[in-house]
Amino acid sequence: VRKFGVPLLVFSGALLLGARPAFAEASVAAVDALARVVVPLSADAPTALRFGNIAAGPTPGTITVDAGSGTRSATGGAVLASGAPAGPSHVNLSGEPSQQVSLTYPASVVITSGPNSMTASGFVAAGSPTSATLTALGTVAFSVGAQVNVGALQPAGSYAGTLTVTLSYQ
Amino acid sequence: MAAFAVASAFFLLSTSAHAENSATVNVDARVVTPLVLTKNTDLNFGSFAASGVAGTVVLDLANSRTATGGVTALAIGATPSSANFSVAGEANSTVSINIPANVSLSNGAATMTLVPSTNSPAQVTLNGSGSATFAVGGTLSVSANQASGNYTGTFNVSVTYQ
Numbered sequence: 382v383r384k385f386g387v388p389l390l391v392f393s394g395a396l397l398l399g400a401r402p403a404f405a406e407a408s409v410a411a412v413d414a415l416a417r418v419v420v421p422l423s424a425d426a427p428t429a430l431r432f433g434n435i436a437a438g439p440t441p442g443t444i445t446v447d448a449g450s451g452t453r454s455a456t457g458g459a460v461l462a463s464g465a466p467a468g469p470s471h472v473n474l475s476g477e478p479s480q481q482v483s484l485t486y487p488a489s490v491v492i493t494s495g496p497n498s499m500t501a502s503g504f505v506a507a508g509s510p511t512s513a514t515l516t517a518l519g520t521v522a523f524s525v526g527a528q529v530n531v532g533a534l535q536p537a538g539s540y541a542g543t544l545t546v547t548l549s550y551q
Numbered sequence: 552m553a554a555f556a557v558a559s560a561f562f563l564l565s566t567s568a569h570a571e572n573s574a575t576v577n578v579d580a581r582v583v584t585p586l587v588l589t590k591n592t593d594l595n596f597g598s599f600a601a602s603g604v605a606g607t608v609v610l611d612l613a614n615s616r617t618a619t620g621g622v623t624a625l626a627i628g629a630t631p632s633s634a635n636f637s638v639a640g641e642a643n644s645t646v647s648i649n650i651p652a653n654v655s656l657s658n659g660a661a662t663m664t665l666v667p668s669t670n671s672p673a674q675v676t677l678n679g680s681g682s683a684t685f686a687v688g689g690t691l692s693v694s695a696n697q698a699s700g701n702y703t704g705t706f707n708v709s710v711t712y713q
Contacts, residue, residue, distance in 0.1 A: 407586070407649070407709040407710065408585070408586040408587050408638075408640075408709060409708070410589060410636060410709070412590050412593055412594060412706060412708055413593040413594065413704070413705050414594045414595075414634075414654055414656055414665050414667075414689070414704045414706065415594065415595045415596065415656075415701070415703055416598075416656060416702045417597065417598040417629070417700070417701050417702070418658075418698065418700060419598050419625060419627075420699045421600065421601065422600070477598075477600075477625075477699075479627070480627055549623065550623055550625050551625075
């Protein structure tokens with residue numbers, strides 16, 4: 382049997398012809414891509430955290446507003462005085478329903494009256510939670526209390542400052 | 552394909568007829584098993600929070616999700632999952648995976664852009680039984696203050712013999 386080249390060329394041609402249609406076939410599947418962007422967190426505090434009227438004494442002291450009961454208490458030379466509203470701040474949060482939100486408070490906030498200042502610290506929500514769970518309607522309310530350090534013979538005046546609570550989804 | 556095989560045979564015969572001596576030649580062609588691609592799971596980025604800073608959510612092929620920039624990934628709602636596919640076809644063959652360059656997801660009003668990802672290089676080799684699986688993940692671009700809602704999009708994935 383003689384061997385020559387032409388049939389081999391035909392052979393390879395047949396292979397290509399037979400295979401090409403199958404290799405060109407593609408199988409396609411559709412796939413869904415899904416994502417959920419949650420409702421952004423927002424908050425407002427319609428009620429300020431109010432320490433009320435305080436009488437400073439010759440020694441330093443503290444005034445504490447309890448977040449849960451709303452009552453005030455005094456230590457040291459600071460004395461509770463009446464005549465001005467006092468109580469915790471009421472904060473309303475809104476966001477993604479049923480989601481947990483973490484609450485982070487600064488260590489302290491300086492409140493001032495002109496050149497004079499006092500330091501408020503120990504910010505805490507009622508029950509000391511560091512998180513709150515939004516309801517099925519996407520809202521939750523909580524109270525924040527704190528303590529203010531009153532200096533010896535702290536100058537009289539209306540002291541004010543701003544507490545910034547950091548909220549984030551957990 | 553049958554028509555191609557017949558035409559080849561005629562070609563072979565006529566070529567042989569021009570030769571002075573007879574020769575036998577093996578003619579071999581293999582028709583491979585058609586590819587069948589099946590989607591097993593969709594691509595789900597789960598839930599996350601947008602912010603005033605743009606960012607991304609990246610879902611890798613092993614279902615691991617990471618958020619960058621101003622995006623915070625949340626462990627609520629649907630579990631994040633890459634898309635998973637099964638391929639059936641010719642045993643031991645390698646097939647190319649074709650995915651679109653980008654896909655738009657919409658909540659009906661706002662959109663986000665997804666850049667799908669898969670194996671690198673984009674191929675998968677079928678085993679001795681002619682089957683394989685592969686995953687498609689991606690990177691989702693989230694705008695600053697991206698509107699809340701459920702976003703969906705659909706895209707096609709295909710496989711072809713190499």
